[in-house]
Amino acid sequence: MEYATRYDVGDRKRASGINEDSVAVSVFEEGHRSGLRAGDDAGESDPGGVRGGARVDADRGAARGAGAGDAYDGSEAGAPENRSAFAFALADGAGGHDAGDVASYLATTRALEELSPVAARAARSDPGPFGIDVNDAVLPDEPDAASLEAAVEEAVVAAHREVVGYAAESGTAAYTTLVAGVCVGGRCHYGWVGDSRAYLVNAARDRIELLTKDHAVVEELRDRGEVDDVAAHVHPRGNEITRALGGTGDADPETATVPVDTETAPVYAEDVLFVTSDGLIDAQTDAPVLYDRYVESGHDEEVAASVREAVVTDAELRDYVLRTDSLADAAEDLIDLANERGGKDNLSLLLARDPGLPSTPDDRPLRRALEPELLEDRATVILREE
Template sequence: MDYATNYDVGDRKRGGGINEDSVALSVFEQGHRSGVTADGTDGNGIGRDGAGEPDESEGPPANRSAAVFALADGAGGHDAGDVASYLATTVVCEELAPVVAEAARRDPGDFAVDIDESLLPDRPSATDLQTAVADAIVAAHRAVVAYAAESGTQAYTTVVAGVVVDGEVHYGWVGDSRAYLVNGARQSIELLTKDHGVVQELHDRGEIDDVAAHVHPRGNEITRALGGAGDGDPETASVPVETNSVPIFAEDVLLVTSDGLIDAQTDAPALYERYVEAGRSDEAAEVVRDAVVTDEEIRDLVLGSDSLVDAASGLIDLSNDRGGKDNLSVVLARDSALPSTPGEDEGMPVRAVDPDDPVEDRETVILPGE
């Protein structure tokens, strides 16, 4: 598995602000014998000779990878957003790293190892892994609440976190940090999360359109977060966590980001007013799209970069070029040992949390978990 992380305080805060974002990634990388096997080839399509040995001229055998990721954006304006985000990412990874290792151990057949199933842990379902992610996020919430109670401060943070194992990503989120899948085979970007924020609620009610949502003055207001103001019980504190599971392919890049990437434009309120005053015309909409960071730009930058490291730094630069309004953090990961993206005639799984085109309008769809 290849991965990269990057984070920045943001141009507007560079003169004295602090970075309240936090990222964490734990990768379980395993190699054995001749590598991962699948239908006579390893996960990278490396051929094997008649004796079952890898053809070394084709490259090295593929390892099996699993991972835990967590990204948190501490709420600005509160006493300890930086502490809250640190606690969130570290607690989540501490809770989920053993879950990933055990889930991976359940499949010795990937390495052509024959072990009686009675000696192996039970295979976790998607529901099991989503529950583990939600439990880890609640544990992080309680850690932040405990800190707030002990220190007498306000400590809040968003979080998006999950596990990548056995060709699927199982994830959960609270707040407006996001997860995407950028697919090179389909030249697509799919949003896996839905913001817990005022602007999202306005959009869901049809009160604002996609363009206005980019620059709405209330874009920094979230409706759900981890943590508290020191008045909760750390032993019983809870928070609603949204979860999901989707397949992930060799051509996918998993991108996790704080809202500093999307909400980079410092002139957003003025752009919103101009757009509304112009009657939401196509011309005014184009001005907004040119000024903000769009999903299409994110897709093109990720797919056009030579490496994930370059993509991560490029996203930081893009955000700062558009205003650098807030802290920004990104995590990117891909695994070339996974199965390839289905062809155009095979049907593509529905992975976006809120697809642009209705499922019933697609010729062939594969629903997650089916």
């Protein structure tokens, strides 16, 4: 598989700010027999990545595994003898609270501590792609989607308790968003709390799909029909989330819990999993001005078009991912885009793909998105219950 991560404090905070985002990735790269080759000529050029073993390129932030650039078409001849499973977590510490950076670090590291063995066990349970008869071997049972979603939920709750425990011991408020998951066997099982997001960008369909739904005030307003999609991009309350990990230390770290939304989505060779904090899509520093202009115009279409040009849209995210073969270059370009649009908040993102998966089916719609349009929110503020 291939992945790239990027972090940036954001142009507006570069002089004195701190990046409160965290990203963690754990890759289980399994190779067997001769491995999956790019073509008939073992010595042919390889523009897509390194084969024969995983590597990490510290300068570019990319990791590429054996078989990168080869799509498994489901036929016996193309069956992969290298395959990947991975776990991921991305968190955005709540700005304005005492320990957002600590909260995001604790959340991502604890989530990966829980999910990394889940990914490895899930891959190990299925030796079928290698054509191995293991009837007499003792292997873990192959997990279903429900059990993997449950594992993700448990990992997120464990991360929540870790942050609550820190808040209780330190006497400081500590909040963070979290989106985390396990991708194995052509499925991504994921969960989230807050407004950090996950998407799938599919090159075969030229499509971006939002996999998560913000736990945010603007999302609730849109659900009630009180704002349209354009207003949601630049709403003044776009920085307010309604759910987060952590707290002020009042809860018991042993029993504290948080509602976690979970889903499972199929993933194909042409997909890029795209996980990001809201700083990437919330770069616009003039959002309240744009909102007032749009509302005062009576939702005029020309003003709506100017709003779309000023913010980072879902179409731009898709185009930036698809216009280059290098995930590292795409990640770098996306950071630059956000900073060009204002760089209002911390930025973090993860791009990952597994070209060894089956190809995108051409006989049915994908239908993986939870929402047809993206929302654009801003720096995180926690709304506490009264």
